[in-house]
Structures are given as structure tokens and as C-alpha cells.
Amino acid sequence: MEQLIIATKNKGKVKDFRNLFSKYDITIKSLLDLEENIPDIEETGKTFEENAALKAETIAERFSLPVLADDSGLEVDALGGRPGIYSARFAGLEKSDQANIAKLLEELKGVPEEERTARFVCVLAVARPGQPTIFKRGSCEGRIANHPIGENGFGYDPVFYPNGLIKTMAELSSEEKNQISHRKNAIVQLEKWLQDL
């Protein structure tokens, strides 16, 4: 069984990745599992790719090991693509899922259902010491609910209806989310690399 470091401190992502990687017989170590406390990596990039590379390359250099990072977010069409790369800090730097959802619903007040289209985007970066960083992008199309429903998942899952479903992402089991998610759609593109790990 192989081990892969994921440069994240987000427990929701870690749960998704553990589940998504189980079929490749790969175990995950996140920054939350490491003995030493890794300071937060400032996400100063202007794109998902730049921020994913910052996270993956910083940790890969530090440990001289291959590292995967995920930079992801929600693009809402009626908001011109916001919150996008700012999804985690939409309502402020304390990164509260509840506050982010409240701000999103407030900004979308009065916007009719057909104009509430949105997508989750996930960019994965794989950094390996001395080699060029690889990027893969996945997305999941849907629309924004009028109020939060469901207890599973994290982030904006309670207000996101994936296309074709009458349940929000937070009403799906992990297995169901991981069949259709942006994260899954990015990971499948790494399949060849994962087999050679």
C-alpha cells in the first residue's frame, strides 16, 4: 500500500480523498496528520492552478516527497464566477462554512432558479522534487438552493444541487458524492500516474 501526502488542512477534503483513493490502495496523509505543525501556506495566486501549485510545491520541497494539493471552489454564474478562488474566505478569513453559505444566499436573494447555475471546480497539483508540476482540473455543474439542506460533506455542499439530482450534495452519502464530484472528475485524470506511484 502506497502513501501520499496531501497538502491540505481541510478535514472535509481529507475525507473525500481517503474515500476516493481507497480503490487505488493508496493511504492519505494530510497536513493534519503530520507530527510537526505546518504553518498555513498563503494562497496568493490568482488562479486555482497557481494556488494548488503553491501548496503542493511548498510541501514537496519541505519533505522531498511527491505531494498532491487541491485548490477548489464554487463558481456562481449570477455572481460573475465569484466566490471562485476565494470560496474558503468568502465571508472572512476565519473560514466559516456557515458564514460563507449565509453570504452566498444573501447575494443571490431574488435570483430565480434558472439563473442560479453554478459549478464546483477542483484543480489538483502534483509536485515532485526536481520534476515539473502536473495539473488536472475537474468540475461538477449544478445550481444553488434557496436554503441549506443536508448534513453531510462540507463547505457549500448543503446549498448545491448537482445537475439531474433532487438532493443537495450534503444529502448524498460520501460514496454518492464521490461518484460525481469535481474532485472525482479531477482524480480520474491522474489514474495513470497513480498506478505508477
Ligand SMILES: O=P(O)(O)OP(=O)(O)OP(=O)(O)OC[C@H]1O[C@@H](n2cnc3c(O)ncnc32)[C@H](O)[C@@H]1O
Ligand atoms: O487550502 P486547503 O488547506 O486545502 O483547505 P481550504 O478549505 O482552504 O481549501 P481551498 O483553499 O481550496 O478552498 C476551497 C473552498 O471551496 C469550497 N469547496 C471546495 N470543494 C468543496 C466541496 O467538495 N464541497 C463543498 N465546498 C467545497 C469550500 O468552501 C472550501 O473551503
Ligand SMILES: [Mg+2]
Ligand atoms: Mg485554502
